[in-house]
Amino acid sequence: MEYTPPPFFRQGPSALARLIAFAALSLLLLVLDARFKVLERVRFGVATMLYPMQRAARVPGEAASGATGYLALQRRLLEENARLKQAELTAAERLLRSAQVESENTNLRAVLAMRERLPVTAVAAETLYEARDPFTRKVVIDKGTSDGIKGGQVVVDGAGVMGQVTRAYPFVSEVSLLTDRDQAIPVQVVRNGLRAIAYGTPGGVSGIGDAGAMELRFLAANADVREGDVLVTSGIDGTYLAGLPVATVVRIEREAGYAFAKILCKPAAGIDRFGQVLVMNGERKALPAPPPEEVEEKGAKGRRPKRRPEVNVPDPAALSAPPAKAPAAVPAAPAKK
Amino acid sequence: MPAPSQPTQYILLPVNPWFIAFTLVFSLMLNLLPVGRAAWTLAWPDWVALTLVFWNIHQPRRVGLTVAWLVGLLMDVNNASLLGEHALAYSVLSYTAISLHRRVLWFSLPTQMIYVLPLFLAAQLVIMLIRLAVGGGFPGLVYFGAAFISTALWPLATYVYLAPQRRPAEKDENRPI
Numbered sequence: 357m358e359y360t361p362p363p364f365f366r367q368g369p370s371a372l373a374r375l376i377a378f379a380a381l382s383l384l385l386l387v388l389d390a391r392f393k394v395l396e397r398v399r400f401g402v403a404t405m406l407y408p409m410q411r412a413a414r415v416p417g418e419a420a421s422g423a424t425g426y427l428a429l430q431r432r433l434l435e436e437n438a439r440l441k442q443a444e445l446t447a448a449e450r451l452l453r454s455a456q457v458e459s460e461n462t463n464l465r466a467v468l469a470m471r472e473r474l475p476v477t478a479v480a481a482e483t484l485y486e487a488r489d490p491f492t493r494k495v496v497i498d499k500g501t502s503d504g505i506k507g508g509q510v511v512v513d514g515a516g517v518m519g520q521v522t523r524a525y526p527f528v529s530e531v532s533l534l535t536d537r538d539q540a541i542p543v544q545v546v547r548n549g550l551r552a553i554a555y556g557t558p559g560g561v562s563g564i565g566d567a568g569a570m571e572l573r574f575l576a577a578n579a580d581v582r583e584g585d586v587l588v589t590s591g592i593d594g595t596y597l598a599g600l601p602v603a604t605v606v607r608i609e610r611e612a613g614y615a616f617a618k619i620l621c622k623p624a625a626g627i628d629r630f631g632q633v634l635v636m637n638g639e640r641k642a643l644p645a646p647p648p649e650e651v652e653e654k655g656a657k658g659r660r661p662k663r664r665p666e667v668n669v670p671d672p673a674a675l676s677a678p679p680a681k682a683p684a685a686v687p688a689a690p691a692k693k
Numbered sequence: 694m695p696a697p698s699q700p701t702q703y704i705l706l707p708v709n710p711w712f713i714a715f716t717l718v719f720s721l722m723l724n725l726l727p728v729g730r731a732a733w734t735l736a737w738p739d740w741v742a743l744t745l746v747f748w749n750i751h752q753p754r755r756v757g758l759t760v761a762w763l764v765g766l767l768m769d770v771n772n773a774s775l776l777g778e779h780a781l782a783y784s785v786l787s788y789t790a791i792s793l794h795r796r797v798l799w800f801s802l803p804t805q806m807i808y809v810l811p812l813f814l815a816a817q818l819v820i821m822l823i824r825l826a827v828g829g830g831f832p833g834l835v836y837f838g839a840a841f842i843s844t845a846l847w848p849l850a851t852y853v854y855l856a857p858q859r860r861p862a863e864k865d866e867n868r869p870i
Contacts, residue, residue, distance in 0.1 A: 378780070381762070383781065385777030394777050485727025
């Protein structure tokens with residue numbers, strides 16, 4: 357006769373067996389997520405389920421900021437109002453000029469038979485919170501796929517590029533900041549048009565602050581970069597629009613022992629501040645096919661080194677720079693045979 | 694499971710499963726609070742880990758590895774981190790807590806804290822190792838501060854989470870337990 361244990365003692369598999377099973381499952385998820393990116397749907401579902409709780413967790417913070425806003429002093433509000441009016445005037449003047457410059461630009465482009473730039477649409481959003489993961493630099497904004505946000509879009513604030521949408525959920529989106537370790541952005545120096553790629557360095561860097569910094573890698577030790585140089589997007593990847601302010605060079609360390617200079621930059625955007633941001637639906641044009649070899653050689657003969665033709669610099673620092681050196685003055689590269 | 698060595702012995706009421714669920718959801722909400730990225734918030738305690746360890750030790754048959762794994766998955770999605778990272782860490786946490794649960798409750802509260810501190814540290818270490826393996830940077834020693842703060846909250850958790858079970862079954866003026 358066989359005896360089975362009474363139900364009281366039946367506890368299913370042992371804890372160790374469960375641990376092994378769950379650890380294997382977790383590792384599987386990790387590999388699938390890190391290597392193959394096939395779990396976005398699972399993440400999407402869980403995120404949608406989690407959204408009401410996240411929304412509820414934001415209530416105390418919103419109530420606190422609402423209360424401080426309600427109790428703000430009238431004097432401070434008046435000051436702010438005056439300051440904003442001043443800023444609006446300055447911006448309006450610049451905007452008028454830029455409208456004129458833009459129409460001129462369109463005409464010149466038509467003359468040069470180049471493709472017109474696609475109009476840029478943007479969605480205004482607000483940063484909700486910073487993801488609490490200490491290993492990455494991400495913020496969450498309050499617009500998602502229901503507002504037309506897609507992964508890969510560029511996020512800017514009033515001062516410059518903040519980062520890129522890396523995941524869009526139905527009602528919120530994750531934005532990887534420029535200072536995230538895995539974030540890279542193609543830039544060029546406004547002063548001389550030198551192109552480079554800026555990578556995020558998340559840790560606090562002395563002289564730049566805890567918010568994180570960016571680094572220009574693989575530039576030769578004698579590259580023409582100076583402290584104080586302004587970096588803008590070069591637009592060369594087709595993702596970021598050209599000419600958006602990105603960062604300012606803060607410190608350059610050139611050591612004889614290394615082939616590359618260590619160039620640290622401070623992001624232009626208020627990366628560690630909360631507030632309104634714009635999610636830009638930038639031009640996503642396909643890159644032109646590389647020209648045939650012999651044409652390339654013929655074109656390169658007797659010419660300046662080939663440079664990206666569409667470089668324009670809307671930011672104020674560049675406008676005040678000597679025009680002869682600004683990259684906008686560079687003539688168009690050979691576009692036709 | 695009353696701890697015989699403790700000076701005051703309570704005969705606890707049976708636990709209400711809904712209360713366990715409520716504490717888990719509440720601690721998850723505390724973890725979801727947008728506390729920002731100031732230096733001190735790196736050491737914001739992991740409330741979910743604290744609650745999980747507490748119930749794993751006090752009610753190992755109700756809160757086991759399955760719950761820990763599922764809650765870990767939720768944390769992964771919220772933190773925008775790799776899927777499975779917190780799930781693995783909480784599974785390890787739960788397993789060690791469950792294998793210790795017969796021993797821990799025989800000790801006084803300070804000694805219990807000495808027992809749970811390595812559990813929290815191990816969970817954080819698992820997460821850090823995973824991130825280092827996929828190319829993250831070392832976040833600094835402040836990162837491990839969260840484990841110490843979670844441990845410091847252990848007496849509070851014991852007081853609050855056991856409070857519903859300490860109520861007298863029948864109210865009686867002459868026999869206040």
